[in-house]
Structure formats: structure tokens, C-alpha cells
Amino acid sequence: MTLTYPDDGVGNGEQLCLALFKGTDPNLDKPPLLSRCLDPGGEAVTFDALPHGDYSVLVPGPGSKLAESRYQGQLVATAIPDEDQLDAFGIGIDLSLAPEYAGTTGRVQVNVFGCPAGTKAGTDEQSWAAECHALAGGVPLTLTGTGSIQDAAFQGVTGSKGPASGRVEFTDLPPGAYELNSDLPKNVASDPALFAESSIDGSLGSIDSQQALALRPTETVAVDVYLVLDPAKDDVNSVIGLTDATITGGVAAGSPTAGASDLTGS
Numbered sequence: 001m002t003l004t005y006p007d008d009g010v011g012n013g014e015q016l017c018l019a020l021f022k023g024t025d026p027n028l029d030k031p032p033l034l035s036r037c038l039d040p041g042g043e044a045v046t047f048d049a050l051p052h053g054d055y056s057v058l059v060p061g062p063g064s065k066l067a068e069s070r071y072q073g074q075l076v077a078t079a080i081p082d083e084d085q086l087d088a089f090g091i092g093i094d095l096s097l098a099p100e101y102a103g104t105t106g107r108v109q110v111n112v113f114g115c116p117a118g119t120k121a122g123t124d125e126q127s128w129a130a131e132c133h134a135l136a137g138g139v140p141l142t143l144t145g146t147g148s149i150q151d152a153a154f155q156g157v158t159g160s161k162g163p164a165s166g167r168v169e170f171t172d173l174p175p176g177a178y179e180l181n182s183d184l185p186k187n188v189a190s191d192p193a194l195f196a197e198s199s200i201d202g203s204l205g206s207i208d209s210q211q212a213l214a215l216r217p218t219e220t221v222a223v224d225v226y227l228v229l230d231p232a233k234d235d236v237n238s239v240i241g242l243t244d245a246t247i248t249g250g251v252a253a254g255s256p257t258a259g260a261s262d263l264t265g266s
Contacts, residue, residue: 001057002044004094006102007175008214010040011067012201019061020047024054024077037063052082059093067200070101070217101217106173108143108215109222110180112136112158112166114188117229123206125195128226135166136227142181146212149176177212180223193226 001018003009010016019032033055036045057076060066072095080089096102114134121127137160145152156168184190196204196213199220207213213221 001047001090002092003038003059004092005043006095006097007070007216008177010038010042011216012040013065014067015039015063015065016042016059016071017061017063018045019058021056021058022053024056026056026075028058028075032058032061035061035063050080052080052086054079057091057093059095068101068218070097072096072098097217104172104174105218106175106215107220108170108173108178108180108213109220110141110156110158110168110170110225111222112139112141112168112225112227115226115228117231119226119228121193125206125224128193128195128224132226136185137161137165139166139185139227140183141168143170143173144179144181145174146177146179149174149178152176152178173215175215175217175219177214179212182225184227187230188227189230192228195224195226197222 003016015037017035017037020034020036021028022033034047036047038045055078057074057078059074059076060069060071074093074095076091076093078091080086112135113128113132114136115128115132119128119131121131135158137158139158141156141158143154143156144150152174154170154173156170158164158166158168184192191209194207194209196207198204199218200216204221207223213223215221
């Protein structure tokens, strides 16, 4: 049996179980005939040595452990034909999201911070935060879907005033994988530090600039981006306001910017 997921499938720490019952109208209060569970990345299970006849598959079945009950329960009827030469019989099951999880319910929040030249803190976000107090406004960001949501693309610019300073929020997003791109200011290093946190899994720690963001239904992923000033580049002070070696504003009107850079994704 092969499953087709409406999202990224079974996540870390989860398992999805399928329960096999005899007949097309089984008593679901009784234990199943057989049960198989899928771990992260799994999409197919096998029930061996079954005689021909009618069966039903319940998914999610008993033993499933999901971060939230996002899949619509299904009881799928099937029948193994009585054929002497039949070695194997397979069916496909298209999972669907529960009504409360269907649609565009994801969210990605991006905070962009400016760091003094020479800042190096590795994979320790607390150290980055201790060094980088400025919020970088006016930085254009693009969130682009990949794979099944490759037609999805969203754009925003980090704010320069008030609560929106240095921040962009992308809302009403379909689940799937996304790449975060930006026209980085000309006077910053081309390899920003990125850290992500999931409303479902908690901190995801440091993420590689080539790593796509996986977004699940109703999930909020917060991404902190740390841009480090590069003193070796020309006109450092004219592109981004500089006070006490911190970024205080965005790209100045008419100032040149570097070409589009991947912050996440390939």
C-alpha cells in the first residue's frame, strides 16, 4: 500500500499507522487483523501472506503518533482477487487534510538583523543576538515554493519603523517546501547566518543557506537572518546607515545592491 500525502508527510518524532481489517464493514472497536506503521520519510507498507477476499484499511490507525491530528480519517475498502497467478496486489491511498488543517494556514516570519563587521558566532544564535542589536529595514525578501508548490511566490520588504522594523511576515501559505531569497545590501557579506524555529518542533537551530524551509499546515516558522557588514566593500556607509558599527536602516534609495542571493534553498 502506497500513500500520497497532502503535505510533507510523517515528520521527525512522528509515526503514522495503517490498520488492516477483514471485510468491508469491520467492527473498528475490535483489534485489527494486522497493523503497520510508517516512520519519517516512509510512504509504503506491506501486508504479507494474505488470502484473497475483502479487506478494509483504516488510516490513521491505532498507534499513530502525530504532532497534531491533521489527516482526515479514512476507511478504504479493497479486495484481493482470487487468481492463481497473482503474486502481489497493491493499492494507493490519497491522504487528505482534516478540514481544520486544509487550505493556506502556514506562516513564515523573517527577522533581519545587522551585525558589526567581523562578527563571527558560528552556530550559537545567542552569541549572534548579543552582537547584532540593529534591525535591518528595507531589505527585499522573496519566499518561493518548490516541488508541488513551485507556482507559489511571495514578496515583502523588511520595515524601517515601529514593530515592523527589520521584519517581514508571510501569511496564508500552503504547506510545502520554500526557498528564501533576497537582494542583499551591497555592503554585507554574501553568507548570512540563519536560524529557524518551528511552532511545532521548537528550535531548528542553525540552518544552511542552501536548505529549504519545510512548512506544515498551521505551522509558523520564524527565521532570524544576521547580516554582517563587509568593510572591504566600497561605499559601506552610503548604502546602509552606520552608527556605532550597527545597521540602522535599509538600502538607500538609488544605491546599488548585489544580485539576488539564496538565503535558503538550492
